[in-house]
Amino acid sequence: MTTRRDVLAGLAAAAAVVASPTRAAARGAMPRGFLWGAAISAHQSEGNDLNSDSWLLENLPETVYKDPSGDACDSYHRYDQDFAIARSIGLTCYRFGIEWARIEPEPGRFSQAELDRYAKVLASCRAHGLLPIVTYNHFTVPLWFAKRGGWEAPDSADLFARFCERATRALGDQIGMASPFNEANIHLLAKLLRMGATPDYRAKRTAMIAAAARATNSPGFSSILFADPDRIDAHLLQAHAKAYQAIKAGPGDFPVGVTLSTQAIEPVGENSLAPRIEAMVYGDWWDVVNASDFVGVQAYTRVRLDAKGMVPPPPGAEMTAAGYEYYPQALGHVIRLAARKTKKPIFVTESGIATDDDSRRVAWLDASIAEIRRCLDEGIDVKSYIYWSLLDNFEWTQGYGQHFGMVAVDRDTFARKLKPSTQHFASLIRRG
Template identity: 30%
Template sequence: MNSSPLTFPAGFLWGAATAAYQIEGAAHEGGRGESIWDVFCRVPGAVADAHNGDVACDHYHRSAQDVGLMRDLNLAAYRFSISWARCMPDGVTPNPEGIAFYSRLVDQLLAAGITPWITLYHWDLPQALEDKGGWAARETAERFADYAAVMHEALGDRVRIWTTLNEPWVSAFLGYAAGIHAPGRQDPAAALAAVHHLLLGHGLAVRALRRQDPEATLGITLNLTVADPADPGRDGDLDAARRVDGQSNRMFLDPLFRGEYPADVLADVAHLGMAEVVRPGDLDIISQPLDLLGVNYYHGDAFTKDPAPHPGPAGGAPASPLVAADGVRQVPRGLPVTGMGWEIQPEGLRRLLNRLQREYTGPAGVPIYITENGAAFEDVPDADGFVDDQARLAFFDQHLRAVHESLADGVDVRGYFAWSLLDNFEWAFGYHQRFGLVRVDYETQRRIPKASGLWYSRVAASNALPAAGG
């Protein structure tokens, strides 16, 4: 057994991530307008126990405290999203008070020696734009570029790293096809239009930001998976894995890095009219050079499309309602699972990173950052509110070892952001699923670092993982 710590490259960036609607609260303060999540949370049954993000972690009022917490945890970078509805309540008109909140936050981070890493969009579209068609409408992509330019004008003198979108797959497929995320629509054709307009919005925003600041570091964050056939010897399972990989991974990677949608995926969805929303020149806009690719990884899955039975019970939700319509379903493999029921598969992260380097980022010379990785478990606080979350600690340790193995394989990974800094509002799950390095007592808003947070702090400070078994 190797008894030496696993050291990461000099300058490897250690951080944690959050999202505006999940932590900020102050939903009706400072001129903030409604987002699609404010409206969706009022739909009966849409969110666990009718929860919403009106208060969440009250970060809007406690940002200075939270930045101090980040400093104490030895974080070098903080990835956070901007609420479009707070800064432009109608999606178009700037709100100085909302913009000022983020300006203060950036100043607080810089004063603490923490790099601000901005995500312009983490799922909370202004409801005013949804009322005009949302991401299924081309105009939303154009408004997104305008919003990006406004935010850069306000913060670009201090913020060097900008990512456009977080997980456009979720926005499009869970929001517009499955209806389990805001805006709650169930229209597969609208979902595919949203895919294209999200990517077009990314490209238009990159173009706008490059005009304002040619030296800015620009990227996008994708949630990517490892889709395996449940049985590699079954043609149906091979096709199921191809379909999931196509719609979850290649549907976004290929236009960004190759300037084209994958032909097999276009054939799979030809009946849904996606070709009608793609205009000449769009893919040139989408495929502008990137300075980084953010990768969110939580788990992979095995899939089947074969009517013959597989060992074990049938699995949970498929990768999207579009592949479900093609008869694709997940097959559990007996791996340990998180509190969300997601399989724990750290070796999948190594496979994913190596594939990205080989097929996409390496040829393009684009570095990778792990922008989200983490796990929800049933946290049990002691009498003082401390959580000894050894399962989450082990999850981080295992996945960081997979990252280290990918580095040894030659993959250009330059940083890692734990999801999440704080327990927070977890979308349709409300506050029942906790991912935080830090426990939040929602009644008192007290923050208490967990065992995993203290461990991660030591890893970040030393730029190394402890020896195996240490």
């Protein structure tokens, strides 16, 4: 029988994984201390994030979101159940977010009730034998922050650091690992993807932000997924630096790193734009990684570029339900990229597939973990595999139509139903 002492000992070992080299294991097995996990975000799973910018955008008549988030997965109330499911699979860590819009619903007014609730969430995570890996900001911000210009505002970094300081003061002694941002370079990836956006979509996006500005009487309404990347990049870099210092001030003594969107960028033919685009997508964020404690890579597919721009997947390529190429080999590509760019510990903090055919999720898990195994055999010290996502949840502008989860969620009753991929993942973990 597993005792609480066994659980706490396991957590202590997991927390030490960043600070020391991972002990080698027999060829074909993962190293001792390797973290197995799943990831989710607050807005996408908790539900009813009423004070956030995304909640407003989702519910405008002019919205580009296919569904509003609504109750989401009701993880706000059902987090114990989610942690129990994660532990039943054999996971040793769980990556999730704390929601800024709940904790600071008005500028400078922090909700002690919400901080107390997140303290309970963290305690539950640990009680289930899971190392809590906390994201302080996963795209969404308080509505008041968006109304005053979001990340375009010159003092946005200071406001974010204030939130991080207050949240850490309340929660830091329970956190196992953390990152200020999810996919800190998401705005730069968006800059690339917008190159292929249709004029109709650009017009609808512009109309939605204009409607949000009218609804809030704000001439400068700004939301990260729709903002001008060139207007927010410098402020996000400053925000990470200040948040890092605020979080490291404690309480708690845990690693604070950078998670990046690290899709494989591959050249096609001569004079490919791939090197230039790769430099654009990462900007100065590798320098930020080198001033932090670890890097989290998050890979889903590849982007292919010739001398003119993006090219479509090869003829006959399998596509996921998210509309991009099924390409788990991207994970090995980006782990090797990270190993070239930094000597910091490398964690896989997201990797997953949108599909309604769970056998393809099983194949994705096999292929992704095989990529990690190859990187380990090459001498790259990879610390984790964290699947996105535990639950079928709200997928931003795509609403509820895309299913990344290993666990299905009934949209009316919120009943959780484990898919066969959970048992396959559990068997992989048992085999090491």
